Amino acid sequence: MANAAGTNWAANLAYSAARLHTPSSVDEVRRIVAAASSIRALGSRHSFNSIADGTEELMSTAALTGPVRIDREAMVATVGAGTRYGELAVELQSAGFALANLASLPHISIGGAIATGTHGSGDRNTSLAAAVVGLEFVTAGGELARYDAGDPNFEGMVVNLGALGVVTEVTLAIEPTFEVAQSVFENLSWNAVSENFDALTGSAYSVSMFTSWQNLDVFDMAWLKSRVGSDATPTLFGALPAQGERHPIPNLPAVGCTPQLGIAGPWFDRLPHFRLNFTPSNGVELQSEYVVPRRFAVEALAALRFLSAEIAPLLQVCEIRTVAADDLWLSSSYGTDVMGMHFTWKQDQPAVEALLPALEAVLEPFSARPHWGKLFTTDPERLAGLYPKIGDFCRLVRDLDPEGVFANPFLDLNVTGAAASRR
Ligand SMILES: Cc1cc2nc3c(=O)[nH]c(=O)nc-3n(C[C@H](O)[C@H](O)[C@H](O)COP(=O)(O)OP(=O)(O)OC[C@H]3O[C@@H](n4cnc5c(N)ncnc54)[C@H](O)[C@@H]3O)c2cc1C
Known part of the structure; x- marks a missing residue:
């Protein structure tokens, strides 16, 4: 049946798989995978491209949740891969624990976020995937495998693009709970950013700067999330504190945003931009993201001004x-x-996709890596060249999934095919 799995969150993609499963136990996952010739895991549907899509079957992880298991000695929490970060956060908080960081949205599934290298912000904060210390997944053929940090190839298994199997359980490093105060500053001058980039991004635990690329004299806003008790009170290179709460998109109401105005609160209610209990928008948007090595930051921003x-x-x-x-x-x-x-683009996909090659050309000298779960048009050959270990990843895929049960056209084009052509 066409469109059996519906659409992604932004509704810019109708999944093409003919069948959708929603298992609620690991045994069920094993049975379904063992019987499938082509299947893909589907998380909370927050990716904007076809990375999650499958030609035959999809397996939603929405019901793979279950109770959170906290090991206080080892300082880790084990959780079903379909659990959303916001749900885990509430459980951790009530037990007195925290994760080091979160993405801008708490509604994203843990299995899906780590599969694409989802990240938040902060000079000393790694991607959310880097908090993973253990993974359990169902491999092709329906076997259940467990891998922990330190096992051979573990570093290749976490950001897995859904290519190695269906992750059923994830073990994450945790820390004692902490409080964060969020302050928004307006009209931060471009010159201040160019001249003080390191000082600016180092001025709080997590810093985000926002621009609509309309006024090239200033960044519209900077959001500073400071750990209470460890960061100095923020002051910001001439930018003034906002006089009320703000939404990242200028002029939208801030009702769904996490509290600001420097009022301290629990980590999970400040580190994301959006609250768990609100839908931040109705999904009428598209997203792309490119990361460049930090040493190119100021140069890359300056180059983008021309576009x-x-x-x-x-x-x-x-x-x-x-x-x-x-x-x-x-x-x-x-x-x-x-x-x-x-x-965050307006939802005009033809126009956005027509612009991306020019944007990527501007960023090419800076070795820009696109976000795996967002829109990009980077040449697959070039993409492969940006990841020194992509050949090892493809070997892992062949070892764990020799028949290509978890393959899909996105991976064939952007990962496995491109890396193979480099050998
Ligand atoms: C409003 C919004 C805000 C966002 N904010 C951020 C942000 O702050 N930072 C950032 O980096 N990204 C952000 N993203 C992007 C998002 O985090 C990624 O696209 C992420 O992969 C989405 O997770 P998901 O559960 O929706 O996965 P899906 O989109 O459903 O799937 C993505 C990939 O993960 C695989 N997958 C999912 N679950 C499993 C599993 N259990 N086992 C194996 N593979 C699995 C799928 O096969 C697919 O390859 C945002 C997206 C939206 C829509």
């Missing part, structure tokens, strides 16, 4: 963040601290 007249008409807002290096093979911050340039 501002083309970017601005299609844009809702652009967010600049930083992410610390990790050693996960397909993470966009593999081996290097990065700056991310995230674009």
Whole structure:
């Protein structure tokens, strides 16, 4: 049956798989995978491209939740892969624990977020995938496998693009709960950003700068999330504190946003931009994101200014963040601290896709890696060249899934096919 699985969150993609399963136990996952010749895991549907799609069957992880198991000695929490970060956060908080960081939206599934290298912001904060210390997944043929940090190839398994199997359980590093105060500053001058980039992004635990690429003299806003008790009270290079709460997209009501105005609160209610109990928008948007090694940050931003007249008409807002290096093979911050340039576009996909090659050409000298779950048009050959361990990842895929049960056209084009042509 066509469109049996419906659409992604933004509704810019109708999944083409003919069948959707929603198992609620690991045994069920094993049985379904063992019987399938082509199947893909589907998380909370927040990706904007066809990375999750499958030609035959999809398996929603929405019911793979179950109770959170906290190991206080080891400081880890084990959780069903379909659990959303916001749901885990509430459980952790009530037990006195926290995750180091979260993405802008708490509604995203843990299995889906780690599969694409989803990240938040912060000079010393790694991608969310880097908090993973253990994975359980069902491999092709329906076997249940468990891998832990330190096992051979573990660094290749976490940002897995759904290519290795269906992750059923994830074990994450946790820490004692902490409080965060969020402050928004307005009209941060471009010159201040160019001249003080490191000081700016280092001025709080997590910093995001927003521009609509319309006024090239200032960034519209900077959002500073400071850990209470460890960061100094923020002051910001001449930018003034906002006089009320703000939404990242100028002029939208802030009702669904996490509390601001410097009022301290629990980590999970400040680190994302959006509250768990609100839908931040109705999904009428598209997203792209490119990360560049941090040493190119100021140069890359300056280069993009020349494309501002083309970017601005299609844009809702652009967010600049930083992410610390990790050693996960397909993470966009593999081996290097990065700056991310995230674009929330208006939902005009033909126009956005027509602009992306020009945007990618501007960023090419800076070795820009696109977000796996967002729109990009980067040449697959070039993409493969941006990931030194992509050949090892393809070997892992062949070892664990020799028949290509978890393959799909997105992976064939962008990962497995491109890497193969480089050998
Ligand atoms: C409003 C919004 C805000 C966002 N904010 C951020 C942000 O702050 N930072 C950021 O980096 N990204 C962000 N994203 C992007 C998002 O985090 C990624 O696209 C992420 O992959 C979505 O997770 P998902 O559960 O929806 O996965 P899906 O989109 O359903 O799937 C993505 C991939 O994960 C695989 N997958 C999912 N579950 C499993 C599993 N259990 N086992 C194996 N593979 C699995 C799928 O096969 C697919 O390859 C945002 C997206 C939206 C819509």
